[in-house]
Amino acid sequence: MHRVKVRVVEDALDANNTIARANRDDFDRNGVTVVNLMSAPGAGKTTLLERALGGLSVRAGVLEGDVQGSLDADRLSALHIPVTQLNTDNGFGGDCHLDANMVRTALPDLPLAEIDLLVVENVGNLVCPAEFRIGEDAKAMVCSVTEGEDKPLKYPLMFRTCELVVVNKIDLLEHLDFDLDKFLYNLDAVNPGVATMLLSARTGEGVDAFRSWLGGVAVREDSAARAAAGA
Amino acid sequence: MHRVKVRVVEDALDANNTIARANRDDFDRNGVTVVNLMSAPGAGKTTLLERALGGLSVRAGVLEGDVQGSLDADRLSALHIPVTQLNTDNGFGGDCHLDANMVRTALPDLPLAEIDLLVVENVGNLVCPAEFRIGEDAKAMVCSVTEGEDKPLKYPLMFRTCELVVVNKIDLLEHLDFDLDKFLYNLDAVNPGVATMLLSARTGEGVDAFRSWLGGVAVREDSAARAAAGA
Numbered sequence: 471m472h473r474v475k476v477r478v479v480e481d482a483l484d485a486n487n488t489i490a491r492a493n494r495d496d497f498d499r500n501g502v503t504v505v506n507l508m509s510a511p512g513a514g515k516t517t518l519l520e521r522a523l524g525g526l527s528v529r530a531g532v533l534e535g536d537v538q539g540s541l542d543a544d545r546l547s548a549l550h551i552p553v554t555q556l557n558t559d560n561g562f563g564g565d566c567h568l569d570a571n572m573v574r575t576a577l578p579d580l581p582l583a584e585i586d587l588l589v590v591e592n593v594g595n596l597v598c599p600a601e602f603r604i605g606e607d608a609k610a611m612v613c614s615v616t617e618g619e620d621k622p623l624k625y626p627l628m629f630r631t632c633e634l635v636v637v638n639k640i641d642l643l644e645h646l647d648f649d650l651d652k653f654l655y656n657l658d659a660v661n662p663g664v665a666t667m668l669l670s671a672r673t674g675e676g677v678d679a680f681r682s683w684l685g686g687v688a689v690r691e692d693s694a695a696r697a698a699a700g701a
Numbered sequence: 702m703h704r705v706k707v708r709v710v711e712d713a714l715d716a717n718n719t720i721a722r723a724n725r726d727d728f729d730r731n732g733v734t735v736v737n738l739m740s741a742p743g744a745g746k747t748t749l750l751e752r753a754l755g756g757l758s759v760r761a762g763v764l765e766g767d768v769q770g771s772l773d774a775d776r777l778s779a780l781h782i783p784v785t786q787l788n789t790d791n792g793f794g795g796d797c798h799l800d801a802n803m804v805r806t807a808l809p810d811l812p813l814a815e816i817d818l819l820v821v822e823n824v825g826n827l828v829c830p831a832e833f834r835i836g837e838d839a840k841a842m843v844c845s846v847t848e849g850e851d852k853p854l855k856y857p858l859m860f861r862t863c864e865l866v867v868v869n870k871i872d873l874l875e876h877l878d879f880d881l882d883k884f885l886y887n888l889d890a891v892n893p894g895v896a897t898m899l900l901s902a903r904t905g906e907g908v909d910a911f912r913s914w915l916g917g918v919a920v921r922e923d924s925a926a927r928a929a930a931g932a
Contacts (some may be wrong), residue, residue, distance in 0.1 A: 504817045511741040511848055511856065512852060537858060539855060565828075594856075595828060597794060618743045621742060623770055624768060627794035641876075645876050682885070
């Protein structure tokens with residue numbers, strides 16, 4: 471029974487990876503770098519993007535993944551950048567993550583020729599979004615200090631799969647029992663040497679570093695694509 | 702394509718419901734009331750149970766659902782009540798929820814004859830746990846004020862499926878922009894009249910009400926079962 475389930479999951483992930491590669495090819499052809507931004511519900515992804523996407527050195531767009539509604543997309547529209555909504559609701563409560571095929575269905579709605587960077591704000595969830603590639607160049611996550619020090623140990627795949635872990639809501643540190651050293655120790659146990667960034671999307675403290683990181687990823691992937699094309 | 706997917710999901714949920722009914726029969730036969738406690742990661746379920754399960758008027762046990770590890774079960778063991786760990790990790794990052802069959806596999810490890818109330822601490826996730834019945838008598842959820850006012854609108858099935866919504870971390874309210882009235886307005890839009898409880902598991906403020914609710918659910922379900930048996 472377990473082996474049958476493992477086979478089904480493997481097949482589903484294989485199929486997803488095939489579509490993810492097709493997405494990535496389309497993004498590459500259009501010179502668009504894609505960042506898959508993940509977190510638990512309420513960790514502050516949208517507030518961080520509201521702060522960071524203004525004044526970015528590259529032309530950015532957002533693909534907004536939600537079970538239902540367009541609350542975050544509406545907030546980001548105020549930035550006057552292209553924002554596309556993708557809902558996962560299938561009538562049963564909705565899918566808890568974006569997968570490559572969902573992103574593929576949204577491709578015709580994305581103004582790929584007008585942007586250099588696409589940030590995909592995934593559904594708030596620390597489990598399944600980490601399992602499904604969508605054709606991204608980089609995965610990053612936001613973890614709020616209100617969530618506790620144990621989260622890297624409880625959701626290891628999510629913390630392991632990201633190249634950047636943003637630690638948000640540091641303005642609340644003095645009001646919490648959160649032990650930052652212990653969190654970083656736990657994080658290092660599941661993803662040794664991963665880049666981290668401490669910031670408060672609410673106050674703006676530390677957001678410059680995230681904005682620079684986004685711009686840097688776009689330049690890095692663009693250079694890599696040019697090198698590959700010239701080779 | 703969409704219709705095929707809907708059919709597959711319907712079949713999976715039907716199969717789950719059949720097993721959930723079998724679980725419920727087993728719980729009823731042993732006179733055990735089951736509460737399915739859900740939340741986003743880090744909302745404070747374990748801290749709330751640490752506070753509430755001591756001094757309860759009925760004999761309680763906990764079934765602890767996690768992707769990996771036994772951190773929460775280890776914390777609750779200090780209460781000297783029966784705690785059983787259930788991990789969903791299947792080698793691919795793990796399932797993001799408990800389902801009826803997972804709970805069924807844990808039944809032999811549960812000391813049903815020695816408890817009146819089983820609290821199932823589900824995997825931290827606001828989407829899929831709401832879709833899968835496990836054989837529970839009542840569903841409750843914990844929502845932290847750090848998660849923002851919009852969560853009922855973004856994860857409506859979770860908020861709609863619960864008979865109690867615990868609003869946790871109210872000790873942080875003065876340090877946040879969280880608008881409690883707006884949250885309650887949004888909650889009422891998706892689940893009109895649902896019971897709510899404002900508390901801080903960290904300071905203990907308001908936890909008595911949750912402890913009373915747990916005891917009350919056990920008594921209510923026990924009376925209902927006796928009435929059904931006598932009818």
